[in-house]
Amino acid sequence: MTAVATLPDYREQSPAVAERFRKLKQRPVVLSVRGLGKTFGSTEGTVTALQGLDFDVYRREFMCVIGQSGCGKSTLIRILSGLEQPTSGELLLDGKVVHGPGPDRGMVFQSYTLFPWLTVKQNVMFGPKMAGRTGTAVEQEARQWIEMVGLSDFENSYPFQLSGGMKQRVAIARALANQPRILLMDEPFGALDAQTRAQMQEYLLQIWKNIDITILFITHDLDEAVFLADRILVLKAKPGRIDEIIEVPVPRPRSLDQAIDPEYLATKHRINELIHPREQRGGGGVEIPRMTMAGDEVE
Ligand SMILES: Nc1ncnc2c1ncn2[C@@H]1O[C@H](COP(=O)(O)OP(=O)(O)OP(=O)(O)O)[C@@H](O)[C@H]1O
Numbered sequence: 683m684t685a686v687a688t689l690p691d692y693r694e695q696s697p698a699v700a701e702r703f704r705k706l707k708q709r710p711v712v713l714s715v716r717g718l719g720k721t722f723g724s725t726e727g728t729v730t731a732l733q734g735l736d737f738d739v740y741r742r743e744f745m746c747v748i749g750q751s752g753c754g755k756s757t758l759i760r761i762l763s764g765l766e767q768p769t770s771g772e773l774l775l776d777g778k779v780v781h782g783p784g785p786d787r788g789m790v791f792q793s794y795t796l797f798p799w800l801t802v803k804q805n806v807m808f809g810p811k812m813a814g815r816t817g818t819a820v821e822q823e824a825r826q827w828i829e830m831v832g833l834s835d836f837e838n839s840y841p842f843q844l845s846g847g848m849k850q851r852v853a854i855a856r857a858l859a860n861q862p863r864i865l866l867m868d869e870p871f872g873a874l875d876a877q878t879r880a881q882m883q884e885y886l887l888q889i890w891k892n893i894d895i896t897i898l899f900i901t902h903d904l905d906e907a908v909f910l911a912d913r914i915l916v917l918k919a920k921p922g923r924i925d926e927i928i929e930v931p932v933p934r935p936r937s938l939d940q941a942i943d944p945e946y947l948a949t950k951h952r953i954n955e956l957i958h959p960r961e962q963r964g965g966g967g968v969e970i971p972r973m974t975m976a977g978d979e980v981e
């Protein structure tokens with residue numbers, strides 16, 4: 683019998699976990715997605731990237747979205763941010779229908795998007811300035827956000843003088859400086875090495891804990907999703923639709939030591955089952971020609 687077979691079912695919630703999610707769902711809904719669909723037209727035909735998505739994100743919830751490559755994660759976040767228009771359905775922010783981009787939604791992308799010709803502080807002040815705010819109050823606020831992401835010593839540095847992790851911390855500060863209702867993050871740590879990535883996850887949880895922000899975070903990393911999320915929205919591909927919404931039973935505050943706890947492993951195992959179904963595992967059906975001698979086997 684494998685170790686996995688002895689894991690508990692993540693859906694069998696303890697009373698404490700059930701209570702945690704009951705309380706979460708009593709909070710006001712910040713983002714409501716209703717019947718959302720997106721079809722792209724091209725010369726080769728049409729692609730239905732998303733179909734009939736319905737879900738709510740509650741105030742100060744940390745929701746992760748996970749799914750195979752091409753299942754529509756980036757399309758979803760681009761629609762939520764207003765960069766793309768849905769083909770059907772609607773989005774409500776604090777109960778009001780939204781169309782197009784707005785400062786109520788902050789974005790952090792995987793690629794580094796800081797303005798290279800501006801310093802850290804100028805990058806963070808950019809949004810408030812565009813909104814017509816001026817004066818020392820804006821500068822002081824920018825300094826607070828920079829302090830929040832631990833970069834006070836670098837406020838006058840330029841992006842090229844920063845590491846990848848530092849750039850993403852500035853990107854988070856810049857998004858938060860607009861005081862959005864929700865932070866939309868598309869694989870923001872995807873380009874970082876494993877150690878920096880783990881540090882950034884811890885940083886982000888600390889920031890989330892300390893300010894009134896709701897987060898929707900896209901990832902394809904199972905551990906990242908289980909470590910960060912209250913709930914994980916698992917998407918199925920072709921067309922992109924909701925497969926399951928997982929309520930993560932792992933208690934907070936989270937630590938890397940929990941990665942060997944049964945509820946952590948059970949949750950991760952369930953996501954793995956959903957996004958890598960058994961029938962799709964094992965080399966993806968590709969026949970590899972043998973180029974070694976008989977008897978020259980490896981395990
Ligand atoms: N502008 C576009 N025009 C045509 N098709 C598109 C466009 N953008 C996305 N698609 C298609 O929509 C589907 C979903 O793409 P999307 O980029 O949202 O996937 P994803 O889940 O973010 O993938 P990944 O994990 O690789 O980032 C894919 O089949 C993709 O080819």
Ligand SMILES: [Mg+2]
Binds near residue numbers: 756757
């Ligand atoms: Mg993507």
